[in-house]
Amino acid sequence: MKCSVISIDLAKNVFQICALDEKRQVLFNKKVKRTQLLQELALFEPTLVVTEACYSSNPWGRRIQALGHTVKCVPAFMVKPFVVGGKNDRNDALAIAEAALRPKIRFVEIKSVEQQDIQSLFQIRQLLIRQKNALSNQLRGLLAEYGEVMPKGYVHLRKLLPDVLENPNNELSNISREFFHQINDNILAISNQIKEIETKIESLIQNKPSHQRISQIPGVGPIISSAIHAFVNDASAFKNGRQFSAWIGLTPKQYASGETNRLGNITKRGNSALRRLLIQGSHILIIHCEKTDTPFNLWLRQLKQRMPRGKCVVAVANKLARVIWHILAHDEAFSQEKVCY
Structure with missing residues (x-):
């Protein structure tokens, strides 16, 4: 079957496929199960396939490209103005096709597995940094309640904390010292994880x-x-x-x-x-x-x-x-x- 553009509203289990001809008339707009998507697209001659940029657009984009199609992703905020009627899969799939045919639309490129690996490492690194900052701030706040005020920044906390925990003349109890030690150990472990991720990221791109x-x-x-x-x-x-x-x-x-x-x-x-x-x-x-x-x-x-x-x-x-x-x-x-x- 020949068509000018095929749009797919991606989902978890059931996808919506909409195909337009050269005159931009709808050839069909139907639901397809996840296991049948590639089989359905293999029936068409190589053409433009567009999806909305989302969490699963990259793996599906690579699989569809392997069938010989040209795949492009439309940013979600550029699709929304073209939705006519209520919010449903049929209208969304048609809106994706309409948006892709606009001359000034900027598409999102399909990323490789290597690029996704680096992005995943970045996201994990950012998560660990937030956890480290949260633990550091919580520990600094708890110490202040015992009269031990720490300067801002983890560098000062790491430098001064051992002396505070070992000082027998402050008001810290044995229970508080034990748990503050544990929190500090967790912060050090997270810091080591961040360094490992940064080393891995650098190794992935050093020869590029x-x-x-x-x-x-x-x-x-x-x-x-x-x-x-x-x-x-x-x-x-x-x-x-x-x-x-x-x-x-x-x-x-x-x-x-x-x-x-x-x-x-x-x-x-x-x-x-x-x-x-x-x-x-x-x-x-x-x-x-x-x-x-x-x-x-x-x-x-x-x-x-x-x-x-x-x-x-x-x-x-x-x-x-x-x-x-x-x-x-x-x-x-x-x-x-x-x-x-």
């Missing part, structure tokens, strides 16, 4: 040409480099560096009407994990820019003098995103002179 190029950029280490590899399939899919930076959410909101044009805070849309890493890298660069007189550090010092700290951090993160895009899209090496031009 893209990593070797962008790791030369100041503020871009193995974690940011691996995040780029995991979340960005093809940098050339973005028209320019500003579009890439906007995808990460580092460009300002625009309020324009008639002759009025105002820019607000950054949009914070897109990939929050990648945006957070770039912001953290920018903080480190600004802190250490006084140590050496490289062209990039000299540019950072001038930037610090022109704008407030927070705005400066976001500006540097925006700059890093654009430099990363340029290096990946044009297959070039990093040059500080070009960056600071």
